[in-house]
Amino acid sequence: MTYYIESLDTVVPESDTEVVLVDVTTKVRGEEVTVTNVAERRYQKTGEVVFDQKLDDERLEAVYRAYAKVHHLVYQDEIKLIRHEIGISQRGFATLLGLSRASIEQYETGNLPTTSASRRIAMLRNVNAFIIDQLFAVSDQTVYSRQDLRVLMQWHNQVQLAVERVRPVRHADKIDFDFEMPASMLPHGAETTFEVKTDGNQIILRPIQ
Numbered sequence: 543m544t545y546y547i548e549s550l551d552t553v554v555p556e557s558d559t560e561v562v563l564v565d566v567t568t569k570v571r572g573e574e575v576t577v578t579n580v581a582e583r584r585y586q587k588t589g590e591v592v593f594d595q596k597l598d599d600e601r602l603e604a605v606y607r608a609y610a611k612v613h614h615l616v617y618q619d620e621i622k623l624i625r626h627e628i629g630i631s632q633r634g635f636a637t638l639l640g641l642s643r644a645s646i647e648q649y650e651t652g653n654l655p656t657t658s659a660s661r662r663i664a665m666l667r668n669v670n671a672f673i674i675d676q677l678f679a680v681s682d683q684t685v686y687s688r689q690d691l692r693v694l695m696q697w698h699n700q701v702q703l704a705v706e707r708v709r710p711v712r713h714a715d716k717i718d719f720d721f722e723m724p725a726s727m728l729p730h731g732a733e734t735t736f737e738v739k740t741d742g743n744q745i746i747l748r749p750i751q
Contacts, residue, residue, distance in 0.1 A: 637681050640681065
């Protein structure tokens, strides 16, 4: 493999270059971000920085990850993981969240999401069936693929089944609700308070975040 040396306007073999670890500071959305121990290729004779596509991509990813961490944004791998755990396509995921498919594609390949998009995606971090079902209910259900629609209806059916298991226990001055629910349907690691409404003979439970 050869590398182009700009100052010499020539190419040199890889053996004439070396990879060193450096600290890098660059601006992301107008804000300076510093990352440490970033690999950088240099020409050994002059110390000139040499363009290396692979290392350049790694540097950019490290900077974006650092920015995302500071600003509590969901990032590439986590977005993919959330979508895969729900079990739907990029188009279906975008429709569920009210975003464009192009945005989801960009986020999953390393582009930083906007703050508002990150917040919407983060709602699904724990793959909460109630939240999935609420987003599904207000989304445009005509644009889902058959497979995505089938998967989202399975989430919907889980919620309906959980609601049907509600057993009211009547007391003199109040009614307690006793019910069972799979742990995967509740926010992980936190107590959940439910809002209880009645609609005719139907009891509606919605988790209060």
